[in-house]
Amino acid sequence: MTVKITASPHVRSADSTVQIMWSVVISLVPVVAASIYYFGPSAILVLLASMAGCLVTERWFGSNPGSISDGSAMITGLLLGLTLPPGFPLWMAFLGGVFGMGFGKLIYGGLGQNIFNPALVGRAFLQAAFPVAITTWPSKTEHWWMLQGDNFALPFMSPVVDTATAATPLGNLKFGDDPVVTPILDLFLGTTGGSLGETSALLIILGGIYLAYRGHLNWHIPVSIFVSTFVISGLFWAIGISQFTPVFMLFSGGMMLGAWYMATDMVTSPLSNKGCWVFGIGIGFLVVIIRIWGGLPEGVMYAILLMNAMVPFINRATQPRLFGTSGKKKKEAGK
């Protein structure tokens, strides 16, 4: 026999990084299914295009050929696709995937090294490059199987915008001529206009709870985001500055997807639970500010990206208290 000699511990927990990644993918299956149910084949096409962009980039520029199998590129592609409107031109979705993967993750050194959530970097790029296409939500088609919007627009040709567009609940309330408040139940179930995966709060919450139960998601992050969003927006609503009710804030736009799946990206969120609370409260605060005063209807993406940039500092400031000490750091001379 061959005897292995290794350092202790000689047993390991069953969880592995690859398993965590794939369980995130699995938890997103209902969300993907719902987006196909609501938006038809366009949803599949947009998701496939953004995933292809991420996977191709990871395969060609990743640190090693095997890195594609760890599932992280798949998650980025899936999450990016879910933030896009159903009628989005496929070449743009593909480009978003390439940019998010390349500039959001690989230039930092691949898995575990990036500062910003790669899916959101991809989306931020698309938002800057194609502001019209990314805020164009086509109205419901006549038949389920019909394509929405302009999926097959040619690259670098201005997309021909579908004349019939429907506003999203957030846009409706903020920029609409005749502000309409979308019923919360519609937001909860997802029967409203919006990006592919942002509409059904229910399925996203279920997926998130499944991940939290398996220990693959830190529940402190979504909970702290919800608490701070609710409290801060409630304050503004109560004194009459904002027309958004706190509950509407929670269930509209990219809030659910962002809080459960984007902000909780392990690589770009703080290490300790204490840090996660700081991180989540910061996100909630920024979301409310951007939604009320910003020039965009949605603020979740920028809120998360801005807080991503703060993570190294949050980690520094929230070091755990060493056992057997008061936790107060001794003053170090010269530092």
Next chain:
Amino acid sequence: MKGLPSFKHGVHPPENKDLTSGIPSKRFPFPKEVILPLSQHIGVPAKALVKPGDHVERGDVIAEAAGFISSTVHATASGTVRSIELWPHPNGLMVPSIRISVDPNSSQMRRNRMVPRWQDVKDTDLSKEIAKAGIVGLGGAAFPSHVKLSPPKDQPIELLLINGCECEPYLTSDHRVMLEMPEMVYEGIRIALKALGITRCVIGIENNKPDAIEMMRKTKPADLDATIQPLTVKYPQGAEKMLIKAVMGREVPSGALPSSIGAMVQNVATAANVAAVFKTGHPLIERIITISGRGIKKPGNWKIPFGTKLRDVIEHCGGLTEDAAEIVFGGPMMGQGQANLDVPILKATGGILILSKDECKRQDILPCIRCGKCLEACPIFLNPQWMGELAKAERYEELVEDAHLNDCMLCGSCSFVCPSNIPLSQYFAMSKTQLKRIPKS
């Protein structure tokens, strides 16, 4: 399990104790040869008193303590000293060791009483007798017991804690001690209380040993001020600081010994063996050892003389199975992998594990995804993620001063939970070794 005292953080490795917990301990046959390293534990190596060709009886002193933190070595079987030579040690080094050819015709009866009755010894001299009998802590670190029993004068001990946690998976030797010789444990407690000049003691036992808790409760002498405290099953509950936190609710200050808050921890097996030494009048030369894992054909608990070679133990336990993959001295969380079948059993060896391929699957090391699970596992609230980065970059100074490497007890919880299989505790062990080589300025 809610409501039982414990400590914060920690991990839950699969226990695998049912492999051996129900098997009563049996006496192991005397091997043909015993190897007794002069350095069996922390501290200064002992000084050999015998030379090749000398005849020794079972229990004779063959090497004497060479300093305060050092301990006497005794012959564990009657026979002839064959040589004193460098021999493989379970820590992976070659260590000067006394090799004794065991006399096959010897009855292995021991000489007359070599240790006085403890009742006849003055309180202040008890720790001296304990040192002479070669008693060390049998919990794992093998710290000489007499050092612990002589705490600094300015730090009086108020409470004796008896450690029956046995939080390492697989190991059941302490469990068997509590089931098979509870009266010896209580006798040992009396001796320790006498040496410390105190009266109160608490016995902490993890709640996964209900039979041991029951047995200790049933046999508790009425006149002894002892409390049996069931504890949450969680690794590393048996670590000194964790046990003190669970029982007393207090944290031992960073860098200080338990005596600084008036506590002393002793393992149940140590207590039982202290009692056995004074009762039989013979020094510490054998102990109960768990032989377990799915890589050995007949797992069990055996009373084995120190110095017995790993090879003889495996042979007597039915040999290895087809898929045996790794041999470990100690528990799976902190034990040492063995490369040589000739290494001897030491006083500190509480178990020998032969793990099968399935039990010690090794996976590729992936990049850290900063999940923070190691922070949630570390029982002393370090930041293993950051420490791992510092260790990899060989930034030892920061590792010690800012990241508190010296507080790390290498329990392995961080490595255990790491989903990317990063060998964090190995990095920390290596860093500690590297730091020892750097001369202190």
